[in-house]
Amino acid sequence: MTWTIFKGMFRKTAITLTRYAFNTGSQIVTFYIVFCLIFFGARALGGAVDMGETLEGILVGYFVWMLAIMAYSDLSWHVANEAQMGTLEQMYLSPAGFHWVNAAYLLSNLIINLIILSILLALMILTTGQRVVLDLVSIVPLLLLTVAPAYGIGMIMGGMALIYKRVQSSFQILQFVFIAFISVPIGRYPLVRFLPLAQGNYLLRQVMIGGARLWELTGSDLLVVMGVAAVYLGLGILIFRRCERVTRSRGLLGQY
Amino acid sequence: MKSTQPDPESQLREPALVVRGLSKTFYRRGGQPVRAAQDISFSVPEGRIVGLLGPNGAGKSTTIKCILGLVEPDEGEVEVFGTDAARHRRQALSMMSAVLEGSRNIYWRLTPRENMEFFCSLQGHEPSQHREYIEQLLELLNLSEAASQPVRELSQGMKQKVSIGCALARRTPLLFLDEPTLGLDVETTYQMRTLLRELATRQHRTVVISSHDMKVVQSVCSRVIIIKDGRVVADDRTENLLELFRRRTYTLELSGELPEEADRRLRSEFDNVDIKVLSHRTELSVEAARSEELYRLVDILREAGMAIEGIAGEQPDLEKAFLQIIADKTFCGQSREATK
Ligand SMILES: Nc1ncnc2c1ncn2[C@@H]1O[C@H](COP(=O)(O)OP(=O)(O)O)[C@@H](O)[C@H]1O
Numbered sequence: 001m002t003w004t005i006f007k008g009m010f011r012k013t014a015i016t017l018t019r020y021a022f023n024t025g026s027q028i029v030t031f032y033i034v035f036c037l038i039f040f041g042a043r044a045l046g047g048a049v050d051m052g053e054t055l056e057g058i059l060v061g062y063f064v065w066m067l068a069i070m071a072y073s074d075l076s077w078h079v080a081n082e083a084q085m086g087t088l089e090q091m092y093l094s095p096a097g098f099h100w101v102n103a104a105y106l107l108s109n110l111i112i113n114l115i116i117l118s119i120l121l122a123l124m125i126l127t128t129g130q131r132v133v134l135d136l137v138s139i140v141p142l143l144l145l146t147v148a149p150a151y152g153i154g155m156i157m158g159g160m161a162l163i164y165k166r167v168q169s170s171f172q173i174l175q176f177v178f179i180a181f182i183s184v185p186i187g188r189y190p191l192v193r194f195l196p197l198a199q200g201n202y203l204l205r206q207v208m209i210g211g212a213r214l215w216e217l218t219g220s221d222l223l224v225v226m227g228v229a230a231v232y233l234g235l236g237i238l239i240f241r242r243c244e245r246v247t248r249s250r251g252l253l254g255q256y
Numbered sequence: 257m258k259s260t261q262p263d264p265e266s267q268l269r270e271p272a273l274v275v276r277g278l279s280k281t282f283y284r285r286g287g288q289p290v291r292a293a294q295d296i297s298f299s300v301p302e303g304r305i306v307g308l309l310g311p312n313g314a315g316k317s318t319t320i321k322c323i324l325g326l327v328e329p330d331e332g333e334v335e336v337f338g339t340d341a342a343r344h345r346r347q348a349l350s351m352m353s354a355v356l357e358g359s360r361n362i363y364w365r366l367t368p369r370e371n372m373e374f375f376c377s378l379q380g381h382e383p384s385q386h387r388e389y390i391e392q393l394l395e396l397l398n399l400s401e402a403a404s405q406p407v408r409e410l411s412q413g414m415k416q417k418v419s420i421g422c423a424l425a426r427r428t429p430l431l432f433l434d435e436p437t438l439g440l441d442v443e444t445t446y447q448m449r450t451l452l453r454e455l456a457t458r459q460h461r462t463v464v465i466s467s468h469d470m471k472v473v474q475s476v477c478s479r480v481i482i483i484k485d486g487r488v489v490a491d492d493r494t495e496n497l498l499e500l501f502r503r504r505t506y507t508l509e510l511s512g513e514l515p516e517e518a519d520r521r522l523r524s525e526f527d528n529v530d531i532k533v534l535s536h537r538t539e540l541s542v543e544a545a546r547s548e549e550l551y552r553l554v555d556i557l558r559e560a561g562m563a564i565e566g567i568a569g570e571q572p573d574l575e576k577a578f579l580q581i582i583a584d585k586t587f588c589g590q591s592r593e594a595t596k
């Protein structure tokens with residue numbers, strides 16, 4: 001049953017994406033332009049200001065940031081939008097349970113996001129001439145661990161959106177908070193590694209710039225990235241479930 | 257197992273839906289608590305179309321959402337084909353689908369066919385194996401021509417039909433339609449009624465339709481459950497409810513003044529006697545359930561020596577019955593239960 005639902009969901013996502021190809025296209029272009037502004041801006045300032053970052057670091061960080069935003073907004077906006085459109089209740093009527101339907105949705109989108117991001121990454125590498133190591137065996141698992149907290153935060157925001165319909169306006173602010181998580185140097189502030197994205201981004205830089213393999217990374221570093229992923233994801237699921245219960249009891253699932 | 261009951265079919269089969277003692281109170285910040293459902297109980301035999309009738313705010317949607325598990329009831333049990341819906345929600349959901357009130361229910365960016373395929377898969381059915389059925393539904397709903405157009409381009413009535421189609425595409429034996437004619441114009445409402453009747457005969461489903469529109473329920477449902485202020489105030493076969501209120505109000509024009517004796521007899525023997533004395537004339541309106549009562553009325557008047565100059569009758573319908581039930585605070589349980 002879950003497989004059937006996943007296929008149905010993937011089809012729907014793909015249809016919507018291609019039917020509104022212009023939206024998809026302009027989203028990619030926006031991401032690309034913003035990247036160029038940041039990258040070339042940093043390079044121009046590079047001599048004058050100490051960025052504490054290499055140019056390759058910006059490339060990796062931007063990549064992580066995009067994936068995190070996509071993951072996060074897939075969740076929060078998805079729940080809020082479906083509630084607003086009046087299709088959320090239909091998801092809840094699936095005998096598989098909403099959680100599986102939602103998981104199918106997230107997985108469909110993750111696959112599509114990764115395809116879009118690969119194109120973007122290629123574009124970014126071509127324009128900047130920066131060289132990064134594309135060791136997929138090391139990158140993909142690390143990438144998933146890195147963005148897992150973004151899903152957790154998305155769940156918290158999505159759960160809040162079920163109850164407080166107006167919370168949506170604060171969704172976008174978090175996207176900029178993510179930048180802070182990524183750009184604060186871990187070396188200088190070690191506690192930062194327990195924040196979402198920070199440790200994952202740090203390790204991804206080791207892999208994509210330093211050329212390290214997944215198993216060559218420090219064990220304790222890997223443990224932190226896994227712990228952070230588990231904690232934020234678990235917290236997200238817990239809070240989402242609580243919000244669901246409140247929503248059911250107050251009858252807020254629909255448009256009320 | 258042998259049965260000597262007069263209606264063995266409905267006795268043997270377990271009901272499609274049993275609701276027992278369902279209650280729900282909403283607490284709103286800074287407002288009075290709203291008792292949306294209070295001890296609601298009813299059952300729906302398999303294969304029937306039952307109407308939930310009640311004015312706006314009566315608690316119909318709340319009742320439906322509680323049955324579906326979208327709202328958590330404070331109290332009460334729900335059984336779907338014998339399955340406890342609270343304990344085995346997923347199994348119960350595999351037997352129910354719904355078109356909910358005031359929601360889109362479907363994706364406006366997709367076409368009717370894509371929508372139906374998607375909701376079919378959401379129920380866990382492989383759409384490729386149900387393609388023929390989906391085409392059938394599109395035809396039944398008169399949507400074949402619009403099947404490949406994005407829903408957002410369709411009219412309100414067509415959108416509503418797509419929603420119903422999507423619920424049907426889930427192929428569940430029990431279906432809820434919450435206010436299926438809400439927001440439709442007169443013409444489309446009429447078409448929708450015809451369609452719902454057709455669905456009833458052709459699709460062999462158990463359907464619960466909620467509406468505040470009497471005509472929809474009267475023309476489509478075999479049984480009516482009337483809800484008012486969160487309570488069931490009547491539950492009976494549609495024809496019985498009609499029969500219960502098959503009282504005609506007659507208005508008689510009499511020449512001259514009604515003698516006191518006749519006045520007294522009329523008031524003691526008939527309901528809702530209203531006498532207006534005009535100059536040289538009396539206008540008498542009386543409620544009478546059967547024609548014998550009308551004859552008796554005429555007899556009394558003749559004995560009193562009154563000349564009847566004109567009689568006008570008023571045809572009753574469920575609408576009047578409904579309005580009367582809704583207006584009558586003491587009305588409760590006057591109709592007998594159609595099913596156990
Ligand atoms: N989620 C909710 N929170 C607070 N009050 C609600 C909620 N849902 C419904 N109500 C109230 O409960 C009552 C019954 O509503 P509803 O079930 O929608 O009635 P109907 O469908 O018969 O029009 C109404 O007074 C309505 O305002």
Ligand SMILES: [Mg+2]
Pocket residue numbers: 313316317318357434435
């Ligand atoms: Mg309603």
